[in-house]
Amino acid sequence: MSTPTDPAVADSPKTASAGAFPDGSGVSGEPLLSVRGLKVHFPIRKGVLLQRVIGHVRAVDGVDLDVGRGMTYGLVGESGCGKSTLGKAVLRLVEPTAGTVRFNGADVGGQSPESMRRLRRHMQMIFQDPLASLNPRQSVESVLSEPLRTHGFAGNRSRRVRELLDLVGLPAGAAARYPHEFSGGQRQRVGIARAIALNPELIIADEPVSALDVSIQAQIVNLLEDLQDQLGLTYVVVAHDLAVVRHVSDVIGVMYLGALVEEAPSDELYAQPLHPYTIALMSAIPIPDPEVEERRRRILLTGDLPSPVDVPPGCRFHTRCPFRQPTRCAEESPDLREMRPGRKVACHWAEEIAAGTIRAAASAHDPTATEVGTPSS
Amino acid sequence: MTRESLLDVEDLSVVFRQRGRADVRAVDGVSFSVSPGETIGLVGESGCGKSVTSLAIMGLLPKRGVRVEGRITFDGTELPALPADKLRLLRGRDLAIVFQDPMTSLNPVVPIGTQVTEVLTRHRGLGNGEAREEAADLLRRVGIPDPSRRLREYPHQLSGGMRQRALIATALACRPRLLIADEPTTALDVTIQAQILELLKTLVAESGTALILITHDLGVVAGMCDTVHVMYAGRIVERAPRHELFADPRHPYTGGLLASVPRLDQPRGARLEPIEGSPRDTIPWTSGCAFAPRCPNRIEECTPVAPDLLGDRHGLRCVNPLRSDRPETKAVPR
Known part of the structure; x- marks a missing residue:
């Protein structure tokens, strides 16, 4: 395997603390990425001339997270929960409304446009739909050498392009071809090659496999894992598919309506989900095994995701929560608190739920009455 | 299955013709049947012909440039032979279809x-x-x-x-007797998907509707279908009752699909085993098994003659299948 030597990273902010965390614990040492109180609110305007702001879409509503060097942080949640916006806000592709993002100790929000541009080389993005994120009129050679040119790569560009193609498992002949000539999986490989072209430290992958066929997804997942081992990359993987996220991540954050409701090491999250939303989400994911499917208890949520324009008061999940209690839930907003080392949860009743003293609403927990999602009265 | 079947599809082929290009056989000799109260699954990746099969049953394919061969019998009536107005009476009343994207199917x-x-x-x-x-x-x-x-x-x-x-x-x-659900939950979030699947299950159980569920998601099939048909490049490559298919997949494609998806209930760390290549890497069935270029079990006999779908209860189209893990249970008919 070629280990690329890259003069472009000579002025990298990678300092003395560049040692990767092989255990992925991310608690010791300074995290590569550190997000505090991040909010992204989009104003809703009304009127033609005097555009009054009549409300805000609270896409991301106060998120704290740390990502250690060399580890993978998985961000899951359903559509509209703000996970993609969070990913973009970290790279300042959307401007945060409040909060700070520190990358390698540098405050991303306080950078001038020029220094931001230099910083961006170390933080790259992989998008969901490779056909939409590649210019159809640009050959692969041109796609891959553009970042090299823009950031003043000193070496031989076309040799670097070959090297990148080799790293992502494409033949050297691919350089002369155009995006439409590739299959979906190959196109995603091109997108990945572009993201690693400048030897970044952090890659944010927004739904990297969900547009691909099932048999191809595994190829891309394996490629991402190999590249992480070879290049010491740090990933933030944003996806809705919890099975995929769990497979690749060291730590998983579960988002609901703009906020993290639970954060846990990947194995522990499956072994014991603590937040009611995580419990329901996990039980809803089909498992390709009829024996398991028949034994499982499904906790069906009723209703739809509330609008992020008016987030419910109190706990943001209380309107759909099968474990809702008459006190606290509707009035008091729970903080994301550390319940046990490494386990953070935003629920007033997490201890009681974990101990089994609070149960899900009777009908939802009874396997014979699984049609709670379809009130028939 | 002793029940009288409601829909019989026999040797269905759909050929798309375009001037100046070779014909495309999107569906190539597909046969299956569904009984009232039964759910069958058609599983496969994009381009395997599962949706074209459903459009052919509903008579929704364009007349020009498309050739539909084979027999589609619904409750004794040959559907393709019906005049348009008669078919329109059946459609919506006895036959119904739910498509993947609700925004394009609603006006x-x-x-x-x-x-x-x-x-x-x-x-x-x-x-x-x-x-x-x-x-x-x-x-x-x-x-x-x-x-x-x-x-x-x-x-x-x-x-x-x-x-x-x-x-x-x-x-x-209209309480249809046959419902085709073509990727009914693919565009939805998992918690909503769970609600919709539950609803479909209730429907089948209560009103005895026959359900054809078309999906790429093996997890959805595992919880829903009585019989599963796995399609590849327009043909059924494996067909079995649900428990048997998942416990004992014999076709390398079925086995490959199952090994390539991470499972929530299994310890992580194990590497996924992808299927080589992409669905584009097929050869026509006329020159051998279409899956051969991607198949880990490929042998000389795979080309140039395509294998037939053999076996009654557990149908298999493969000359060198995966070894059965459970020979003892296979020998005893249940």
Whole structure:
């Protein structure tokens, strides 16, 4: 395997603390990425001339997270929960409304446009739909050498392009071809090659496999894992598919309506989900095994995701929560608190739920009455 | 299966013809049947012909440039032979289909209510008032809160999950005897998916509807279908009762699909085993097994003659299948 030597990273902010965390614990040492109180609110305007702001879409509503060097942080949640916006806000592709993002100790929000541009080389993005994120009129050679040119790569560009193609498992002949000539999986490989072209430290992958066929997804997942081992990359993987996220991540954050409701090491999250939303989400994911499917208890949520324009008061999940209690839930907003080392949860009743003293609403927990999602009265 | 089957598809082929290009055989000799109260699954990746199969059954393929061969028998009637007006009477009443994307299947400029009641007034001859009441009831049954308000709204005012439920309500309006659900939950979030699948299960159990579930998601199939048909490049490559298929997949493609998806209930760390290449890397069935270029079990006999689908209970189209893990249970017929 070629280990690329890259003069472009000579002025990298990678300092003395560049040692990767092989255990992925991310608690010791300074995290590569550190997000505090991040909010992204989009104003809703009304009127033609005097555009009054009549409300805000609270896409991301106060998120704290740390990502250690060399580890993978998985961000899951359903559509509209703000996970993609969070990913973009970290790279300042959307401007945060409040909060700070520190990358390698540098405050991303306080950078001038020029220094931001230099910083961006170390933080790259992989998008969901490779056909939409590649210019159809640009050959692969041109796609891959553009970042090299823009950031003043000193070496031989076309040799670097070959090297990148080799790293992502494409033949050297691919350089002369155009995006439409590739299959979906190959196109995603091109997108990945572009993201690693400048030897970044952090890659944010927004739904990297969900547009691909099932048999191809595994190829891309394996490629991402190999590249992480070879290049010491740090990933933030944003996806809705919890099975995929769990497979690749060291730590998983579960988002609901703009906020993290639970954060846990990947194995522990499956072994014991603590937040009611995580419990329901996990039980809803089909498992390709009829024996398991028949034994499982499904906790069906009723209703739809509330609008992020008016987030419910109190706990943001209380309107759909099968474990809702008459006190606290509707009035008091729970903080994301550390319940046990490494386990953070935003629920007033997490201890009681974990101990089994609070149960899900009777009908939802009874396997014979699984049609709670379809009130028939 | 001793029950009388409701729909029989025999040797169905769909050929798309385009001037100046070779014919494309999207579906190539597919046979299956469904009985009342039974759910079968058609599984495969994009381009395997599963959706074209469903359009052929419903008679929704364009007439020009498409050749449909084989027999489709619904309750004793040959569907392709029916004149258009007779077929239109069946469609919506006895046969219904739910598509993947509810936004493109609902008319954006017509209120939901009108779209649901249309079926009722046309096929069940209900008056406007009655149809309205019935429609509200249908929406309530599929789990849409405040149905009378929703009936006045337009598709864009509903969330994706609600739109899909409205579409299912329309499909269920005449209590169809056969429902085809073509990726009914692919565009939806998992918690909404769970609600919709539960709804479909209840429907099959309560009203004895025959359900054809078309999906790429093996997890959905595992919880829903009695019999599973795995399709590749227009042909069924493996067919088995659900438990048998998942416990003992014999076709390398089925085995490959199962090994390539991470499972939530299995310890992580194990590497996924992808299938080589992509669905583009096929050879035509006329020159051998279409899966051969990607197959880990490939042998010389795979080309140039394509294997037949053999076996009654557990059908298999492969000359060098995966070894059975459970020979003892296979020998004893259940």
